[in-house]
Amino acid sequence: MGGNEEEKAEGPVPKKQRVEEPHDFSRLPDELKNVDFSRPIRWGKCFPYISDNDNTPAPPVSTVPVDTPPVFDDSSPALCHYIHAVSGRARACTIHLKPHKGQTTRPVPTPIFMPVGTKGCLKGLSMHELTTDPALSCPIILANTYHMALQPGTELLDEFGGLHCFMGNNINNETSKEYNFNLLTDSGGFQMVSLAKLSQVTEEGVTFENPFLHPQKGDHGKRYYGKKNSTTTTIQDEAPTDDTNVSEEDNNNKDKRMMLLKPEDSIRYQNEIGANIIMALDDVVSSVEVDADRFEMATYRTLRWYDRCLQAHQKSHCQNLFPIVQGGLDTSPGGLRERCLAGFRRRELDGIANAPGYAIGGLAGGESKDDFWRVVDQCCKALPDNKPRYLMGVGYPLDLVVCSALGVDMYDCVYPTRTARFGVALVPGPTPGTLRLKSHDCATDHNVLQEGCPCQACAGVHKVSRARLHRLLKTEHPLAIQLLTQHNIAYMMSLVRQMRQAILQDKFDAFARDFVHDQFRGGAEKNNSGGQDIPVWVREALAAAGIDV
Amino acid sequence: MASKRDKCSASSPSSNDDGGEKAVRLLLHTVDGAIPYLTPHLLETCFPIEQVKDFLWIGIAVRDACISPVMATPKKDTDETKNKKKNKPSGYAFSPTTEPDAWLLPYTRVTVPTFDPCQDSIRHSHKNIVDVTASNDHVMVWTEFGRQTLTREAYDTAAAEGLQSHASVTLFDACTEDAKAKRKRASLERTNAWREETIKSHASDGTLWASCLVAAAKEDQDPGVTQQFESIQNALDNKSVNGVAFVNWQTISDASQRVSVLQQCIQRIKNAPTTTTLAVLSTNSLEQVMECFQQGINIIGTNLPIQWAKQKKAFVCDVGNWKNRKDPKRPKLEPSSVDADGCFPVDSSETWIRDANPILAGCSCLTCQQHCRAYLYHLVQTKELLAEILLFIHNLHHMIGLFRACSQSRISGSEEELCRHIQDQIANNNNNNELQGLTKH
Numbered sequence: 001m002g003g004n005e006e007e008k009a010e011g012p013v014p015k016k017q018r019v020e021e022p023h024d025f026s027r028l029p030d031e032l033k034n035v036d037f038s039r040p041i042r043w044g045k046c047f048p049y050i051s052d053n054d055n056t057p058a059p060p061v062s063t064v065p066v067d068t069p070p071v072f073d074d075s076s077p078a079l080c081h082y083i084h085a086v087s088g089r090a091r092a093c094t095i096h097l098k099p100h101k102g103q104t105t106r107p108v109p110t111p112i113f114m115p116v117g118t119k120g121c122l123k124g125l126s127m128h129e130l131t132t133d134p135a136l137s138c139p140i141i142l143a144n145t146y147h148m149a150l151q152p153g154t155e156l157l158d159e160f161g162g163l164h165c166f167m168g169n170n171i172n173n174e175t176s177k178e179y180n181f182n183l184l185t186d187s188g189g190f191q192m193v194s195l196a197k198l199s200q201v202t203e204e205g206v207t208f209e210n211p212f213l214h215p216q217k218g219d220h221g222k223r224y225y226g227k228k229n230s231t232t233t234t235i236q237d238e239a240p241t242d243d244t245n246v247s248e249e250d251n252n253n254k255d256k257r258m259m260l261l262k263p264e265d266s267i268r269y270q271n272e273i274g275a276n277i278i279m280a281l282d283d284v285v286s287s288v289e290v291d292a293d294r295f296e297m298a299t300y301r302t303l304r305w306y307d308r309c310l311q312a313h314q315k316s317h318c319q320n321l322f323p324i325v326q327g328g329l330d331t332s333p334g335g336l337r338e339r340c341l342a343g344f345r346r347r348e349l350d351g352i353a354n355a356p357g358y359a360i361g362g363l364a365g366g367e368s369k370d371d372f373w374r375v376v377d378q379c380c381k382a383l384p385d386n387k388p389r390y391l392m393g394v395g396y397p398l399d400l401v402v403c404s405a406l407g408v409d410m411y412d413c414v415y416p417t418r419t420a421r422f423g424v425a426l427v428p429g430p431t432p433g434t435l436r437l438k439s440h441d442c443a444t445d446h447n448v449l450q451e452g453c454p455c456q457a458c459a460g461v462h463k464v465s466r467a468r469l470h471r472l473l474k475t476e477h478p479l480a481i482q483l484l485t486q487h488n489i490a491y492m493m494s495l496v497r498q499m500r501q502a503i504l505q506d507k508f509d510a511f512a513r514d515f516v517h518d519q520f521r522g523g524a525e526k527n528n529s530g531g532q533d534i535p536v537w538v539r540e541a542l543a544a545a546g547i548d549v
Numbered sequence: 550m551a552s553k554r555d556k557c558s559a560s561s562p563s564s565n566d567d568g569g570e571k572a573v574r575l576l577l578h579t580v581d582g583a584i585p586y587l588t589p590h591l592l593e594t595c596f597p598i599e600q601v602k603d604f605l606w607i608g609i610a611v612r613d614a615c616i617s618p619v620m621a622t623p624k625k626d627t628d629e630t631k632n633k634k635k636n637k638p639s640g641y642a643f644s645p646t647t648e649p650d651a652w653l654l655p656y657t658r659v660t661v662p663t664f665d666p667c668q669d670s671i672r673h674s675h676k677n678i679v680d681v682t683a684s685n686d687h688v689m690v691w692t693e694f695g696r697q698t699l700t701r702e703a704y705d706t707a708a709a710e711g712l713q714s715h716a717s718v719t720l721f722d723a724c725t726e727d728a729k730a731k732r733k734r735a736s737l738e739r740t741n742a743w744r745e746e747t748i749k750s751h752a753s754d755g756t757l758w759a760s761c762l763v764a765a766a767k768e769d770q771d772p773g774v775t776q777q778f779e780s781i782q783n784a785l786d787n788k789s790v791n792g793v794a795f796v797n798w799q800t801i802s803d804a805s806q807r808v809s810v811l812q813q814c815i816q817r818i819k820n821a822p823t824t825t826t827l828a829v830l831s832t833n834s835l836e837q838v839m840e841c842f843q844q845g846i847n848i849i850g851t852n853l854p855i856q857w858a859k860q861k862k863a864f865v866c867d868v869g870n871w872k873n874r875k876d877p878k879r880p881k882l883e884p885s886s887v888d889a890d891g892c893f894p895v896d897s898s899e900t901w902i903r904d905a906n907p908i909l910a911g912c913s914c915l916t917c918q919q920h921c922r923a924y925l926y927h928l929v930q931t932k933e934l935l936a937e938i939l940l941f942i943h944n945l946h947h948m949i950g951l952f953r954a955c956s957q958s959r960i961s962g963s964e965e966e967l968c969r970h971i972q973d974q975i976a977n978n979n980n981n982n983e984l985q986g987l988t989k990h
């Protein structure tokens with residue numbers, strides 16, 4: 001995508017600059033120097049947003065019928081985004097992804113929840129069930145690059161024609177057309193920072209302690225077995241050979257205690273994994289970090305790294321690279337989020353980059369809900385309406401409803417599957433909307449998890465009672481975890497389907513109101529509908545979306 | 550209750566229209582009354598009833614399936630403690646009204662007190678006690694929830710009414726081989742008495758199997774042993790039972806002894822009608838399964854497909870080409886690649902790392918249809934539960950294939966050949982040097 005033009009902007013950082021003193025990285029990037037921050041950053045907006053250049057309402061959104069066939073063109077060769085309806089700021093879209101080798105395409109209806117299959121599978125759930133059970137019918141799942149690079153190694157996945165094929169998506173495709181799915185991979189950066197020890201971010205990339213030298217319990221030294229002629233090796237097992245570029249970091253690499261993941265590496269891994277949507281490597285800073293300079297540096301670095309990712313991306317004809325909006329919790333005019341957004345806008349308007357979609361990052365890390373929704377609100381107001389918006393690492397059912405109201409299309413979170421493994425089911429009703437099946441209350445409770453739920457545990461003739469699940473959890477019967485995982489994913493899928501339905505009928509405000517009132521029933525004993533205990537952030541966020549609860 | 554049973558009348562134990570007494574059936578042990586790894590969706594997709602009903606029956610043990618929490622009876626405590634303990638079960642006990650999981654209803658279900666009484670007691674005892682104690686009106690059963698008392702009445706109610714089983718084995722009190730003579734005698738007497746009582750109170754609908762203590766049967770001089778077989782023979786003559794279930798046979802460690810004991814047992818009821826079901830409730834190895842088959846057993850109980858999945862092993866023994874075993878073109882397994890159970894240990898070999906083939910070429914199970922060896926290897930390496938699920942689906946599917954082959958060979962009179970074919974594959978491995986019993990007749 002316009003490699004020459006990139007040089008005009010910041011472009012890939014010349015090698016000798018990579019070891020500059022930290023303060024240089026906090027300098028406002030050149031391409032942002034002439035940005036007018038007196039007006040909110042936004043581009044490509046449609047009604048009900050404000051138009052890009054003045055305070056008049058933006059033009060109406062152009063919608064297409066739900067079953068419009070996809071068109072992939074040069075400007076977006078691997079993703080086709082259709083908007084079918086808007087209800088307030090909430091939108092019902094379809095994301096068509098370029099079908100993987102030999103597959104029929106499986107469209108992604110939005111809003112969508114993507115279950116997390118960290119290591120190329122969902123815990124206790126076969127892809128057959130996940131894709132063909134109508135209660136689940138997940139069109140897209142997420143896999144983690146960091147984990148896939150460790151086991152089985154991306155080189156092996158590449159040999160298999162990518163993770164789709166490795167997971168069995170190509171076998172028997174004739175007989176089971178519905179058995180196919182899309183994949184999204186993260187950049188790996190977040191895992192490096194959160195899982196690996198002693199991680200440190202430099203301009204070059206993320207440095208972290210070599211996990212092979214410190215095998216965790218039960219690893220048996222078989223990590224990264226997928227690399228030819230080697231059973232244990234490193235992700236980036238050689239130090240840079242460029243003699244002009246000897247630095248302290250490189251010396252660290254030489255003794256193999258530390259490893260380095262550069263933006264180029266992240267993209268190479270993701271190209272080898274072959275997911276339909278891949279993520280630019282961003283400089284992740286914990287959202288509760290207090291050092292403002294660190295955030296500033298990270299924001300600019302995320303822009304620079306995006307350029308390097310674009311440059312390194314070898315498969316833009318079939319894989320969609322999403323940049324990630326960073327900038328901490330600074331939503332102020334001209335603040336870090338705006339600067340990051342302005343950077344992406346600059347690249348798009350200048351034709352340097354044409355991102356097929358945008359991700360909102362740096363959230364779901366322990367920040368306050370008030371900060372959280374304001375960042376989501378600002379990003380949705382800024383990002384172009386003709387592209388999908390993906391909120392990373394979110395979330396809870398309530399978050400999905402609020403953020404969909406603000407205009408988010410895609411979500412991923414380990415919560416529904418992880419909590420299932422602890423014996424917790426997601427259910428409608430008063431917050432927190434969970435049912436702890438290991439509790440004594442469930443021992444003799446003969447109700448199903450949720451009346452009307454279409455999952456295997458609740459629906460049809462099976463009707464597995466809470467008491468039965470309690471009993472199976474007591475003896476750690478695998479079926480308990482399997483059924484709970486299914487229920488929780490079915491709950492999330494049914495939530496996003498209900499939201500989509502409400503948007504298509506232009507009744508999202510009523511849906512959101514009902515949902516919130518179902519979760520917060522405070523005051524209901526006085527014979528009203530309750531809702532006195534609706535948290536302020538929910539009220540404010542929905543009000544920003546034009547919904548009065 | 551009766552209507553639920555009727556759903557499956559085509560494969561009920563009293564029916565002969567599905568290959569009749571020649572069929573060899575797998576009695577798959579459930580755990581807590583459920584088949585591990587198989588959600589309703591997977592069970593229906595991978596093992597649809599119409600395809601497996603002749604070969605796959607489901608064994609449900611009252612020991613683990615029918616145990617439920619007992620709620621504390623409200624005491625006149627202070628309000629504070631009352632609220633605190635309101636919902637806490639005071640303990641666990643057998644509940645004869647426990648119903649089977651709805652998705653198992655279409656499958657033929659056989660109720661037993663427990664599959665492996667001695668194993669159960671070893672597993673759950675903190676001391677080195679292996680005996681299951683009993684008195685004349687109950688057996689003490691070791692469960693995940695401590696020792697529990699199971700009376701003959703409660704057991705019979707659970708089998709007939711709660712679990713709505715198609716067949717049930719009369720309550721037994723098994724003891725280990727090394728138990729004292731007095732203990733052995735008592736266990737035989739009780740088992741005999743309970744059998745008679747159950748027969749008396751049981752409607753003669755042909756769904757009762759007489760339990761037969763195998764380990765004790767070795768001492769053929771014992772009057773209790775003689776009485777056991779007389780009583781069973783009587784019940785068979787009266788048609789008050791239509792099957793005999795051999796209990797604790799799997800605990801005999803010596804293969805040749807196992808075979809001869811089984812032969813003796815069958816010999817002692819040789820006057821039974823030819824339609825009599827002969828069941829061995831538990832087998833712990835492929836070798837034992839084949840021994841039972843060779844001795845003419847119809848129902849062979851096991852949890853091997855579950856055990857293998859847990860141990861990350863894939864059952865790959867060739868069961869299909871036994872008729873052409875002399876054909877040089879027949880694909881040959883590396884002798885070293887399978888263990889004594891005809892399994893390939895997925896985690897201890899690196900040969901599957903980049904292998905794009907299914908576990909077993911030509912296998913029609915869901916796992917082999919959709920996934921390759923490299924993916925399974927990856928799932929095993931990353932300790933994913935899905936590895937066990939996918940291995941179990943294959944193992945059970947392939948085990949059913951073995952039972953299908955067994956049934957066919959019994960009809961065509963080529964049991965010897967099939968046994969030798971299986972033996973050839975598993976004989977050369979390091980772990981197993983005791984296969985003599987397999988071909989002894």
Ligand SMILES: [Zn+2]
Nearest residue numbers: 453455458487
């Ligand atoms: Zn459910």
Ligand SMILES: [Zn+2]
Nearest residue numbers: 912914917943
């Ligand atoms: Zn198979």
